[in-house]
Amino acid sequence: MQTFDYVAAQTVDEAVSLLASKGDQARVLAGGTDLIVQLREGRRQLETVVDVKKIPEANVLSYDAQNGLHLGAAVPCHRIYNDPVISKTYPGLMDAFTLIGGIQIQGRASVGGNLCNSSPAADSTPTLIAHRTMCVIAGPSGQREVAAEQFCTAPGRNVLENGEFLLSLRVPAPPKNFGAHYLRFIPRNEMDIAVVGVGSSLVLGDDNSTVTDARISLGAVAPTPLLAVEAAAALVGKPISDDTIAAAASAAAGIARPIDDMRGTIQQRIHLTGVLTRRTLQGALSRARGES
Amino acid sequence: MATRIHVQTTLNGEAVEFLCDSRQSLLEVLRDDLGFTGTKEGCSNGNCGACSLQVDGVLVDSCLVLAAEVDGQAVNTIEGLASPAQLHPLQQKFLEHAALQCGICTPGFIMAAKALLEKNPKPTEHEVRYWLAGNLCRCTGYDKIVRAVLDAAETMEASA
Numbered sequence: 001m002q003t004f005d006y007v008a009a010q011t012v013d014e015a016v017s018l019l020a021s022k023g024d025q026a027r028v029l030a031g032g033t034d035l036i037v038q039l040r041e042g043r044r045q046l047e048t049v050v051d052v053k054k055i056p057e058a059n060v061l062s063y064d065a066q067n068g069l070h071l072g073a074a075v076p077c078h079r080i081y082n083d084p085v086i087s088k089t090y091p092g093l094m095d096a097f098t099l100i101g102g103i104q105i106q107g108r109a110s111v112g113g114n115l116c117n118s119s120p121a122a123d124s125t126p127t128l129i130a131h132r133t134m135c136v137i138a139g140p141s142g143q144r145e146v147a148a149e150q151f152c153t154a155p156g157r158n159v160l161e162n163g164e165f166l167l168s169l170r171v172p173a174p175p176k177n178f179g180a181h182y183l184r185f186i187p188r189n190e191m192d193i194a195v196v197g198v199g200s201s202l203v204l205g206d207d208n209s210t211v212t213d214a215r216i217s218l219g220a221v222a223p224t225p226l227l228a229v230e231a232a233a234a235l236v237g238k239p240i241s242d243d244t245i246a247a248a249a250s251a252a253a254g255i256a257r258p259i260d261d262m263r264g265t266i267q268q269r270i271h272l273t274g275v276l277t278r279r280t281l282q283g284a285l286s287r288a289r290g291e292s
Numbered sequence: 293m294a295t296r297i298h299v300q301t302t303l304n305g306e307a308v309e310f311l312c313d314s315r316q317s318l319l320e321v322l323r324d325d326l327g328f329t330g331t332k333e334g335c336s337n338g339n340c341g342a343c344s345l346q347v348d349g350v351l352v353d354s355c356l357v358l359a360a361e362v363d364g365q366a367v368n369t370i371e372g373l374a375s376p377a378q379l380h381p382l383q384q385k386f387l388e389h390a391a392l393q394c395g396i397c398t399p400g401f402i403m404a405a406k407a408l409l410e411k412n413p414k415p416t417e418h419e420v421r422y423w424l425a426g427n428l429c430r431c432t433g434y435d436k437i438v439r440a441v442l443d444a445a446e447t448m449e450a451s452a
Contacts, residue, residue, distance in 0.1 A: 006297060006314035006360045029358075036317070036356050037337045049314065051361060078350060102426020103404065104341055107350040108357065190425040191339075 001040045008051040012058075012138045012167065015050050020140050020163030022048045028165045030058070030074040031108035033101065034117045050165075057138075057167055058112075063089060068173035073112025073166040078103075080111065090171065091287060092180025092201060093131060096123040099184070102191055112166045118152040121220035125152065126199035127182040129217035129227055133171045139164035149217065152224040175213075177204040179288030181280040184219070185272045194220045195264040196272040198252070200280035202235070204288045209239040216248065216277055221256035221269050228252045231277060245281045252277040299363045303328070304372030312359040319343045319354040322369065330370040332396050334428070341427030344400035345369045351407035353426075370399035373406070381444045381451075382406060391440035393431035401427050405441045413449055417442060 006029075009015035019026050025047040029035055038044040052058045058074040063086050071080065077097045081087045087094050100109055100123050114124045115135065125148065133148040140163040148169075152158050160166065174180075180201035186192035197219035203212045214232040219225045231252040238244050258269035286292045296311040303326070312321050319336075322328040322345075334342030336355045343354040346368040373380040382402045385391070392398040401424065408415055408423045415423065420441050421434070429437060 001315035001317075004314055006358060008360070008363075029361075031356075032358065032361070033338055033356050036358065039315070040336065049358075051358075053361070076350075101338070102341065103407070103423055104344055104351050104353040104426045105338060105356075107347075107352045190422060 002042070002045060004039070004046045005048045006051065007048060008054050010054055012055055015052055015055060015165060016138055016140055016163050018048060018050050019165060023162055026050055028052050028116070030110040030113040030116075031076055031105075033105050033109040034113060052165065055167075060168060061086070063173075065173050067170075069093075069169075069171040071111060071169040071171065073116070073168055074110050075112070076108055076110050077106040081106075089174060090131070090180075092182055092199065092284065093124075093127055093171070095182035096127045096197075096199070099123060099190070112169060115148070115151060115169075116158060116160070116166050118154075118156050118158045118224070120152075120155055120223055120225065121194045121197065122225065123182070123184060123194055123197055123219070125225040126197050126217035126219040127180065128169065128171070128199075129225060130180050130182070130199035130201040130215045131171050132215065133169050135166055136168045136170060137164050138167040143167065145170075149225070149227040154223050175203055177206075177208065177288050178202070179204075179284040179286065181283030181287065183276050183280050183283070185276060193263065196220050196256075196258075196269050196276055198273065198276035198280045200277065200284045202240070202281065202284045202288050204240070204285075207239075208289055211235045211238060211240050211244070214248070214281075216252055216281070218252060218256060218273055218277075220263075221258040221273055226255060228255055228277070230255065235281075240285055245278055245285075248281060249274040249277040297360045297363075299360060301362050301364070302366040304368055310359070314358065314360055316359045317355050318345075318347075318357040318359045318362055318367070321359040322354065322367075328369055328371055330399050332399055334396065334400070339428070340397070340400075341404060341424075342397050342400040344403045344427065346403065346407060349407075349410070351404055368403075370403055373402065380406070381447045382409075382441070385440040385444040385447065386437070389436045389440040389443065391432060391436040397427060397429040397431075401429065401437055405444070408441070409445055409448060413452070414445060415442070 060072040182199040184194035184197035216228040234247040253274035256273040332342040334340035
């Protein structure tokens with residue numbers, strides 16, 4: 001591996017000033033499960049690696065019914081799903097956090113890092129979007145917030161500017177009658193990258209049937225994870241039914257613009273987008289009704 | 293040239309300090325500098341699990357951890373498992389079930405299985421198979437490994 005300076009930043013300001021002074025010659029290290037591989041394979045050349053795991057704000061993991069989930073960007077997956085309250089409160093997030101890599105990867109890899117790596121196929125991003133997650137970004141001029149669906153801008157690229165890094169994620173507390181679900185298609189049982197991934201969420205009215213809010217997000221079918229606005233619009237304001245779910249699935253498949261690659265063809269990915277939208281909506285519905 | 297980094301850690305219960313380069317993985321420092329060659333190098337990109345060990349009790353691939361990152365943390369490797377007089381039940385059961393052939397994946401499997409049994413002392417076969425999905429073996433076909441882990445779980449439970 002190439003030589004670089006390793007700095008374990010202790011504060012947000014220290015990390016920001018290092019990142020600002022080094023520009024694209026510096027990169028943030030959280031779990032390292034992407035970055036260390038990129039460095040070892042020579043895909044990235046860096047002067048400085050800024051470890052943010054010692055910064056308290058990047059390690060926060062807290063939940064309360066008022067403020068929802070505050071998730072430090074460096075918190076590894078295992079800490080999140082081993083928290084009994086958080087895993088019970090956000091099963092739709094856990095769907096993704098428990099299937100990123102194997103146990104060893106989940107012991108290290110952070111959800112913030114998954115987002116910052118900005119792969120179109122990232123498992124956590126569609127479900128973060130379905131949960132209306134806000135990204136808290138620290139930078140030279142203080143903090144700013146960006147909605148998760150606005151974060152990625154192209155494969156491997158995102159809204160972070162020089163000197164900025166992702167500090168934490170804020171996920172609203174689930175409203176009454178809320179349900180969410182994430183599913184991906186891979187051709188085996190475990191340990192693979194999504195051919196397509198879909199995260200969906202629903203909020204039902206007091207009749208337990210009328211959809212008052214819906215979010216559907218698609219992974220691996222475009223250069224960035226997509227928020228399927230038309231698909232959600234097919235559901236909102238109507239009683240949930242097989243027909244409205246089918247209309248949403250068809251609208252979601254309609255905005256997929258995937259590529260052909262070794263994992264799947266365009267046609268297969270468009271088809272899977274519809275299938276997984278339907279299944280995740282059914283899963284979200286059953287959670288919203290407290291059936292699972 | 294980056295300066296050498298001073299790291300203080302606890303390795304299998306004993307205080308250890310070393311100097312490393314920023315680019316050295318924990319795996320490289322253990323094997324090349326500290327002489328702890330029980331942890332094996334397989335793919336060096338986080339796919340095979342041969343280099344599995346525990347950092348502060350958490351199972352990780354040591355090829356994906358920079359040595360500098362474990363400053364102040366406790367590292368546990370396969371060398372810390374057996375007592376001078378006795379193999380760990382997992383090691384004993386891997387032998388009894390012939391759950392290894394070439395042996396390169398074995399320390400990683402045993403460390404992964406140890407972490408599983410600490411969290412879940414009575415796993416089902418399904419749970420064992422999913423937990424060990426991050427460990428690859430090209431010799432055994434996995435079945436003997438899974439049986440060895442289940443048998444070790446029973447033995448450990450009985451003697452607990």
